[in-house]
Amino acid sequence: MSSVRVEHLSxxxxxxxxxxxxxxxxxxxxxxxxxxxxxxxxxxxxxxxxGLEVPDSGRIFFDQEDVTxxxxxxxxxxxxxxxxxxxxxxxVYDNVAFPLRAEGLPKKEVEKRTEEVLKLLxxxxxxxxxxxxxxxxxxxxxxxxxxIVRRPRVFLLDEPLSNIDAKLxxxxxxELKKLQRSIxxxxxxxxxxxxxxxxxxxxxxxxxxxxIQQIGSPHEVYHxxxxxxxxxxxxxxxxxxxxxxxLQREKLGVVINDSYFIPLEEEQIQIIEEKDxxxxxxxxxxxxxxxxxxxxIEGAIKAEVYVFEPLGAENVATFRINEHLVKxxxxxxxxxxxxxxxxxxxKEIRVFDARSExxxx
Amino acid sequence: xxxxxxxxxxxxxxxxxxxxxxxxxxxxxxITVLxxxxxxxxxxxxxxxxGLEKxxxxxxxxxxxxxxxxxxxxxxxAFVFQSFSLYPRYTVFENIASPLRIRGFSKEEIxxxxxxxxxxxxxxQLLDRKPIFISGGEMQRVAIARSLVREPKVFLLDEPLTNLDAKxREEMRTELKRLQVESGxxxxxxxxxxxxxxxxxxxxxxxxxxxxxxxxxxxxxYHQPRNLxxxxxxxxxxxxxxxxxxEGTxxxxxxxxxxxxxxxxxxxxxxxxLSSTQVYFQVYLGIRPEDILISHERKEGFYPGEVEVxxxxxxxxxxxxxxxxxxxxxxxxEKNHFNIxxxxxxxxxxxxxxxxxRQTEERIW
Numbered sequence: 102m103s104s105v106r107v108e109h110l111s112x113x114x115x116x117x118x119x120x121x122x123x124x125x126x127x128x129x130x131x132x133x134x135x136x137x138x139x140x141x142x143x144x145x146x147x148x149x150x151x152g153l154e155v156p157d158s159g160r161i162f163f164d165q166e167d168v169t170x171x172x173x174x175x176x177x178x179x180x181x182x183x184x185x186x187x188x189x190x191x192x193v194y195d196n197v198a199f200p201l202r203a204e205g206l207p208k209k210e211v212e213k214r215t216e217e218v219l220k221l222l223x224x225x226x227x228x229x230x231x232x233x234x235x236x237x238x239x240x241x242x243x244x245x246x247x248x249i250v251r252r253p254r255v256f257l258l259d260e261p262l263s264n265i266d267a268k269l270x271x272x273x274x275x276e277l278k279k280l281q282r283s284i285x286x287x288x289x290x291x292x293x294x295x296x297x298x299x300x301x302x303x304x305x306x307x308x309x310x311x312x313i314q315q316i317g318s319p320h321e322v323y324h325x326x327x328x329x330x331x332x333x334x335x336x337x338x339x340x341x342x343x344x345x346x347x348l349q350r351e352k353l354g355v356v357i358n359d360s361y362f363i364p365l366e367e368e369q370i371q372i373i374e375e376k377d378x379x380x381x382x383x384x385x386x387x388x389x390x391x392x393x394x395x396x397x398i399e400g401a402i403k404a405e406v407y408v409f410e411p412l413g414a415e416n417v418a419t420f421r422i423n424e425h426l427v428k429x430x431x432x433x434x435x436x437x438x439x440x441x442x443x444x445x446x447x448k449e450i451r452v453f454d455a456r457s458e459x460x461x462x
Numbered sequence: 463x464x465x466x467x468x469x470x471x472x473x474x475x476x477x478x479x480x481x482x483x484x485x486x487x488x489x490x491x492x493i494t495v496l497x498x499x500x501x502x503x504x505x506x507x508x509x510x511x512x513g514l515e516k517x518x519x520x521x522x523x524x525x526x527x528x529x530x531x532x533x534x535x536x537x538x539x540a541f542v543f544q545s546f547s548l549y550p551r552y553t554v555f556e557n558i559a560s561p562l563r564i565r566g567f568s569k570e571e572i573x574x575x576x577x578x579x580x581x582x583x584x585x586x587q588l589l590d591r592k593p594i595f596i597s598g599g600e601m602q603r604v605a606i607a608r609s610l611v612r613e614p615k616v617f618l619l620d621e622p623l624t625n626l627d628a629k630x631r632e633e634m635r636t637e638l639k640r641l642q643v644e645s646g647x648x649x650x651x652x653x654x655x656x657x658x659x660x661x662x663x664x665x666x667x668x669x670x671x672x673x674x675x676x677x678x679x680x681x682x683x684y685h686q687p688r689n690l691x692x693x694x695x696x697x698x699x700x701x702x703x704x705x706x707x708x709e710g711t712x713x714x715x716x717x718x719x720x721x722x723x724x725x726x727x728x729x730x731x732x733x734x735x736l737s738s739t740q741v742y743f744q745v746y747l748g749i750r751p752e753d754i755l756i757s758h759e760r761k762e763g764f765y766p767g768e769v770e771v772x773x774x775x776x777x778x779x780x781x782x783x784x785x786x787x788x789x790x791x792x793x794x795x796e797k798n799h800f801n802i803x804x805x806x807x808x809x810x811x812x813x814x815x816x817x818x819x820r821q822t823e824e825r826i827w
Contacts, residue, residue, distance in 0.1 A: 138627050138629060138630075139597075139598060139627055140597075266499060266500065266654060267654070267655060267656065267698070268694070268695070268700060271698060271699050271700065274773065275770075275771040275773060275780075275782050278771060278773075279770065279771050293627045293628055293629070294628040295628065295629065296628070296775065299773075299774055299775055299776065300773035300774060300775065300780070301773075319774050319776075320774065323774075323776040323777075324776075334629060335776075336776055337632060337775075338632060338633075338636075339629070387776070387777070389776065389777040389778070390777070407640070408636055408639055408640050408643065410635070410636065410639065410660075410661030410662065411660055411661060411680050411681060411684075412657055412660050412661055412698075413660055413680075413684040413696065413697045413698075413750075414697065414698075414750065414751070414752040414793065417636075417661065419636055419640070428636070433752065436681075439643065
């Protein structure tokens with residue numbers, strides 16, 4: 102497996118700038134996810150790495166080798182669209198051996214490498230079975246086996262789970278990550294689903310409008326989103342925002358709706374004091390960090406229940422605070438009805454610059 | 463708005479039975495969700511209600527009036543499809559206005575109604591644009607606005623959010639529910655997505671292979687699933703099932719992984735339901751990921767398992783634990799730090815255990 106380096110990659114389609122000056126590095130054995138909405142440039146980036154598109158400018162390296170102008174077949178990559186697309190009439194063994202036979206490798210070599218992969222993925226016991234007899238997890242291993250048997254330098258996956266049903270997708274996520282770890286495959290994975298990104302990635306690259314918005318671990322993009330876009334995109338539901346103003350009382354805090362004061366943490370106050378920033382800010386709070394509280398507690402925010410969505414293990418409530426709507430994730434045994442008046446407490450708030458929309462603290 | 467009732471609906475295509483003796487009520491002003499995997503018969507049911515398919519058997523009534531022989535255009539229903547289609551040459555305004563134009567509304571009325579519905583769907587700023595200049599999520603809103611603008615008796619929504627990106631889907635879920643509550647419309651909504659069903663529905667009907675498996679309020683479906691199929695379909699991550707042998711008050715989980723002892727009342731209830739005098743029964747033990755306690759240290763009544771996969775979702779994490787050759791998924795908070803390969807200890811909340819008959823797959827506790 103190789104490392105991958107993308108430097109100042111740009112690609113236009115007609116007048117549309119699909120990818121603008123994108124740079125990032127993928128270490129050997131690392132699992133990175135390119136995440137963003139439709140049209141953000143993630144698939145174009147992946148296709149440039151695969152050699153299916155030629156960039157307008159920028160360079161792509163596998164280890165130290167510049168592959169920018171190499172065709173797809175000369176790059177030795179495995180490009181997987183759908184993890185469950187197997188040849189139905191071939192056995193597990195023949196499915197895995199297929200790419201080697203297509204390359205015209207000697208029979209002995211085909212046998213040796215196929216057996217190796219079957220053992221590695223623990224599918225040697227089912228090697229004579231046909232795909233339709235396999236479970237979802239087994240099919241996925243076979244598809245993966247077929248991809249790795251050629252010993253590619255990089256794995257490229259383009260929304261491989263988008264066409265399977267939700268239940269299977271949930272199980273597949275964990276399996277795929279476990280397999281990727283065990284074979285230490287350098288993996289670049291494209292998706293619009295932040296849950297897939299959060300659960301599988303070592304590093305997430307969030308994209309929008311052809312630009313990189315943030316590169317970070319799942320923990321970083323969740324707790325310290327670089328800007329409003331990332332904050333909203335990551336999390337289910339995404340972060341809530343309310344315009345506010347910085348204000349000094351006994352501590353520095355944010356005032357929203359000219360009435361509610363939410364104090365900041367010490368580290369946040371330090372960062373803000375070191376910078377010269379305007380008073381106009383946007384307060385961000387994750388739905389998981391909103392709790393119901395008593396009216397007389399300091400910082401309690403009065404809110405009306407607007408929409409209530411039960412999800413079983415948890416419930417999502419949308420509250421109205423004057424003209425602002427915020428969503429909260431509440432425990433599964435807590436039920437509220439629309440119209441009810443409650444008091445909210447915000448934990449772990451984030452402060453964004455109102456103009457640049459970037460994270461301040 | 464109106465009550466819709468479907469009684470004993472059966473529809474076959476050749477030898478395939480798409481819908482079989484399906485009966486359910488869609489209450490006026492409520493959201494009734496038809497939940498099931500692809501091929502369960504959801505679309506066929508909706509199409510029969512809309513009059514786009516002719517049922518082989520059964521009755522479809524609106525407010526008690528049989529409408530089986532009424533052509534689609536006279537049923538006063540609006541159908542929102544999974545793949546939305548807009549008129550590309552028309553602006554968003556003209557797209558939304560088209561059903562009103564056909565029905566001969568005056569210019570002032572059209573203007574008023576279109577602006578009202580556009581405001582409800584937050585697309586007022588798009589009214590002058592052509593469809594190619596708006597996003598997929600916005601297009602779907604326009605398609606919904608176009609159905610909503612003429613206030614039909616019943617809305618039939620066939621997976622309206624399936625083709626949208628995950629993020630937009632999640633936002634639209636809340637929007638649609640808010641819209642329905644504010645307008646008091648009657649929704650009959652088909653989806654394969656259990657989160658959509660639980661969060662939006664007043665009433666959920668679950669179907670499989672054309673048969674009704676269970677219907678009820680979302681909380682009832684979640685906490686008291688009638689069988690293995692429903693228990694497995696609803697919840698994310700889904701319920702854990704472990705093959706188990708029940709002997710007297712003892713549950714041999716795995717079998718051979720660990721044993722649990724049951725309260726007498728549970729055992730009695732189970733035996734009554736099975737009406738059997740057998741000494742042991744083959745069952746599945748079912749437990750939801752949020753009903754499992756985990757700990758670094760061995761505590762009284764806790765059993766060992768190995769951490770195999772950790773999936774972080776922000777403040778929440780899903781841990782996959784291996785117990786011999788079985789695995790279970792556990793919901794836990796990010797602040798409880800575990801490592802892959804680590805041995806940890808778990809216990810099930812006793813009042814949250816479910817027991818399913820392995821033969822019939824019915825829930826017996």
